[in-house]
Amino acid sequence: MKRIESAKNPRVKQWKKLYTKKGREQANAFIIEGPHLVEEAIKNNVSIIEVIVEEEYQVPSAWTIEAAEWYYVPRKVMEGISDTETPQGIAAVCEMINDSEVEVQKGKYLLIDGVQDPGNVGTMIRTADSAGLDGVILGKGTADLYNSKVLRSTQGSVFHLPILKGDLTSYIERFKEINVPVIGTALEGGESFLNNQGLSEFALIVGNEGKGMDKALLEQCDQALYIPIYGKAESLNVAVAAGILLYGIQNQR
Amino acid sequence: MKRIESAKNPRVKQWKKLYTKKGREQANAFIIEGPHLVEEAIKNNVSIIEVIVEEEYQVPSAWTIEAAEWYYVPRKVMEGISDTETPQGIAAVCEMINDSEVEVQKGKYLLIDGVQDPGNVGTMIRTADSAGLDGVILGKGTADLYNSKVLRSTQGSVFHLPILKGDLTSYIERFKEINVPVIGTALEGGESFLNNQGLSEFALIVGNEGKGMDKALLEQCDQALYIPIYGKAESLNVAVAAGILLYGIQNQR
Numbered sequence: 205m206k207r208i209e210s211a212k213n214p215r216v217k218q219w220k221k222l223y224t225k226k227g228r229e230q231a232n233a234f235i236i237e238g239p240h241l242v243e244e245a246i247k248n249n250v251s252i253i254e255v256i257v258e259e260e261y262q263v264p265s266a267w268t269i270e271a272a273e274w275y276y277v278p279r280k281v282m283e284g285i286s287d288t289e290t291p292q293g294i295a296a297v298c299e300m301i302n303d304s305e306v307e308v309q310k311g312k313y314l315l316i317d318g319v320q321d322p323g324n325v326g327t328m329i330r331t332a333d334s335a336g337l338d339g340v341i342l343g344k345g346t347a348d349l350y351n352s353k354v355l356r357s358t359q360g361s362v363f364h365l366p367i368l369k370g371d372l373t374s375y376i377e378r379f380k381e382i383n384v385p386v387i388g389t390a391l392e393g394g395e396s397f398l399n400n401q402g403l404s405e406f407a408l409i410v411g412n413e414g415k416g417m418d419k420a421l422l423e424q425c426d427q428a429l430y431i432p433i434y435g436k437a438e439s440l441n442v443a444v445a446a447g448i449l450l451y452g453i454q455n456q457r
Numbered sequence: 458m459k460r461i462e463s464a465k466n467p468r469v470k471q472w473k474k475l476y477t478k479k480g481r482e483q484a485n486a487f488i489i490e491g492p493h494l495v496e497e498a499i500k501n502n503v504s505i506i507e508v509i510v511e512e513e514y515q516v517p518s519a520w521t522i523e524a525a526e527w528y529y530v531p532r533k534v535m536e537g538i539s540d541t542e543t544p545q546g547i548a549a550v551c552e553m554i555n556d557s558e559v560e561v562q563k564g565k566y567l568l569i570d571g572v573q574d575p576g577n578v579g580t581m582i583r584t585a586d587s588a589g590l591d592g593v594i595l596g597k598g599t600a601d602l603y604n605s606k607v608l609r610s611t612q613g614s615v616f617h618l619p620i621l622k623g624d625l626t627s628y629i630e631r632f633k634e635i636n637v638p639v640i641g642t643a644l645e646g647g648e649s650f651l652n653n654q655g656l657s658e659f660a661l662i663v664g665n666e667g668k669g670m671d672k673a674l675l676e677q678c679d680q681a682l683y684i685p686i687y688g689k690a691e692s693l694n695v696a697v698a699a700g701i702l703l704y705g706i707q708n709q710r
Contacts, residue, residue: 323576327694327697330690330693330694330697331690331693331694331697332688333688333689333690334684334686334687334688334690334693335687335688336686336687336688337688357694359690359691359692360690360691361688361689361690364688364689364690365689398709431587431704433587434587434589435585435586435587435588435589435590435617435618436586436614436617436618437583437584437586437587437612438613439587439612440584440587440700441580441583441584441610441696443694443696443697444580444583444584444696444699444700445700446697447693447694447697447698447700447701448700448704448705451684451701451705452701452704452705456651
């Protein structure tokens with residue numbers, strides 16, 4: 205157990221670097237904040253390297269965190285390293301999760317193409333978890349999984365199912381090889397999702413908030429679905445659309 | 458047409474006050490930012506009092522804004538009054554919309570109880586518009602409609618359907634009088650929404666992000682629905698849940 209008093213301590217500077225993608229890649233680590241995410245990391249056997257605790261914070265006695273180094277810091281240091289306005293007393297540095305060995309199988313997947321808003325990406329991972337999916341695949345131009353707002357918005361779902369990254373074109377080919385229907389989304393064209401329900405396997409692709417999904421990817425799809433708009437809105441928020449589709453098209457258990 | 462050079466101009470100070478609820482109520486006005494929202498306000502006959510334009514900004518010639526005062530400002534003044542990091546060249550001060558005379562009728566409504574996050578509230582208004590609802594009712598503890606993040610998240614839907622405010626208890630009584638089914642939402646108990654589809658009228662209530670909807674309101678409901686969670690997530694984001702339910706329970710057209 206170590207105590208750090210100064211925000212200028214080199215360790216504090218290293219923690220701050222974990223809020224940038226480059227810093228995370230260099231350290232092969234990411235930082236999570238708040239008791240809920242830390243508890244989810246423990247429950248899901250994420251490798252925790254360091255735990256950072258505010259002096260006044262009471263760590264739940266049920267938590268067993270092995271092999272981690274513990275640091276006690278005053279509130280002002282915690283505020284300095286936190287990404288939120290009101291830090292919740294605890295943060296943890298975790299080893300990057302390596303899902304690159306995970307092979308996609310027959311099942312239900314969400315593919316995210318170029319969604320930039322971290323809140324939308326995290327919320328979609330949470331929704332994919334809720335809907336019982338087998339995995340999420342983050343394509344080019346999508347917010348980084350370990351961005352602190354993505355992690356926060358997943359509410360822990362980041363630790364519940366495989367999250368892959370990579371070129372969606374190759375993933376689509378792989379899904380086609382194993383006969384999983386690849387379903388694109390479009391504002392116009394295609395079919396209403398209301399006529400496409402009860403699927404037990406699919407790879408659903410959602411796209412960028414403004415432009416929708418990449419046209420070349422859309423052409424690779426077996427079919428495209430849209431959500432009917434009954435009012436005057438031009439479109440739905442992408443995370444809401446993903447939720448409607450994931451619950452709408454899959455077989456009901 | 459007037460030109461304002463200094464961020465210390467009293468008019469600039471008044472605009473900034475419109476970012477607080479108190480300031481909006483005192484002025485009976487609210488401020489919107491960016492060409493998309495301004496265009497939606499024009500299309501939907503919102504009363505625009507003042508238009509604030511950055512010097513370099515080209516106002517689309519198709520826009521006719523009657524009766525408004527025009528102000529030209531340098532970029533630094535626009536940045537000072539804007540709520541976003543990269544202002545989009547135009548903002549407008551609008552008169553508050555008065556929907557208090559609107560009476561609820563037989564139809565489809567979304568009632569929002571205690572949802573604090575402005576992004577969630579705005580996104581739900583956008584979804585309610587997309588799903589063809591007849592109105593949205595904001596209850597106690599819900600983010601203010603004219604909060605700039607709520608407005609931005611509605612993407613203009615704020616101008617497309619009546620948005621009412623008030624005590625949800627009284628609204629529920631009114632819906633019961635006119636035989637519109639009042640449907641609460643709960644994480645546990647109640648019935649799966651998958652068994653409750655095809656409704657042509659309803660008043661659906663969603664609740665606070667953490668605590669769910671108020672227990673007393675839930676007891677007033679004709680029934681409670683839940684969305685099944687197939688994975689390890691504890692719950693869905695409230696705006697995603699509202700989208701799944703609004704598209705899931707209504708009759709398909």
